[in-house]
Amino acid sequence: LGHAVGDRLLQEVSKRLAVSVRTEDSVARLGGDEFMVLLPTVESGEGPAVEAAHAVGKKLLQVLSEPFHIEGNELHVSASIGVVLFPQDGCTIDDLQRQADTAMYRAKAAGKNTLRFYQQQMQVELDERLRLEMALRTALAEQRFRLVVQPIYDAGRRIRSGELLLRWTDPELGEVAPDQFIPLAEELGLIHDIDRWVMQQACLLLTRWQDRGLLAEDFRLAVNLSAREFGHPEFVGSVEHTLRHCAVDGSRFELELTEWMLVDDLDNTTYRIQALRGLGLAFAIDDFGTGYSSLAYLRKLPLDQVKIDRSFVRELPQRSEDLHIVEAIISMAHSLGFKVVAEGVEDAETLEILRLRGCDRFQGYHLCRPVDPERFEALLVEAGEPA
Helix, strand or coil: CCHHHHHHHHHHHHHHHHHCCCCCCEEEEEECCEEEEECCCCCCCHHHHHHHHHHHHHHHHHHHHCCEEECCEEECCCCEEEECCCCCCCCCHHHHHHHHHHHHHHHHHHCCCEEEECCHHHHHHHHHHHHHHHHHHHHHHCCCEEEEEEEEECCCCCEEEEEEEEEEEECCCEEECHHHHHHHHHHHCCHHHHHHHHHHHHHHHHHHHHHCCCCCCCCEEEEECCHHHHCCCCHHHHHHHHHHHHCCCHHHEEEEEEHHHHHCCHHHHHHHHHHHHCCCCEEEEEEECCCCCCHHHHHHCCCCEEEECHHHCCCCCCCHHHHHHHHHHHHHHHHCCCEEEECCCCCHHHHHHHHHCCCCEECCCCCCCCECHHHHHHHHHHCCCCC
């Protein structure tokens, strides 16, 4: 709509804010689309002050949610409000503005048209996030990530495949869990470089094991994919380039997708899966049963395998409800032509229950913990025959 309309919109927002507060209150534009509202002597006492500030904040959200009519255009905006109290949250202008920013960003993260009060824990969490972000960028630049492999077994306790897992140990932060740094890497746009590095390392491992004659014809190495990487416009071409550059057959790979990644854009997802299957890759649904899949989606997608989420497996001997769910998943998957892997097999009783129900593959600490690639190679050698 152009800069002129944008400027007019900011002017109209300023007017609405100004007429929505008391004459003794102040409204100022800090820059861009950020405004500050100062409410002197709202109420005495922290409790009443919080209630009064909350009431004003909700009023401002309401007036800003109403449409703006500018030069024949009907425009809608949403606001995120961070609230601080003086002197509880700070005694200087810089402190109060910084805390207000922290609360505002927390409001943004919570969704549109939201208000959040500053809390000391917010700043602690923000500082921790910034520390993690800097460490993550350093880890990527200095290649501080490492890979481990967890074997996947058949009913005869033979290794049939392996799942490649990413690990990161920071010199100061220690071991950082994937569910901490993977979402952050996606948010920062670093996941493409990380996933590309994982694929390259996977190719090197497969080449080494293949050259040593350790892999059976149907052995596949499973790699977890992030949603952002799978949806990247250049992902299919990047995989094809990596396979060609490393001279690795795509049939050695299995890509693991989560359920919600599959249903987010069914047509595009189907196209990508079919293109990669044309290169020989297989596909599995990871953590099955925790997402949004339906029979309609599963019937349409060219998949090979489902992995039952560990939440249904870990208490299998004690919970009949979980047993019924697992039986249903195995029956449904087999009827669609998929193999079934059970994740989180932690004891012999669970393994036997799954085996008797016709589960095809098994993965978990009872069988083997994730190990470094050298140890996984040794496990293949110890088996005495190709996997």
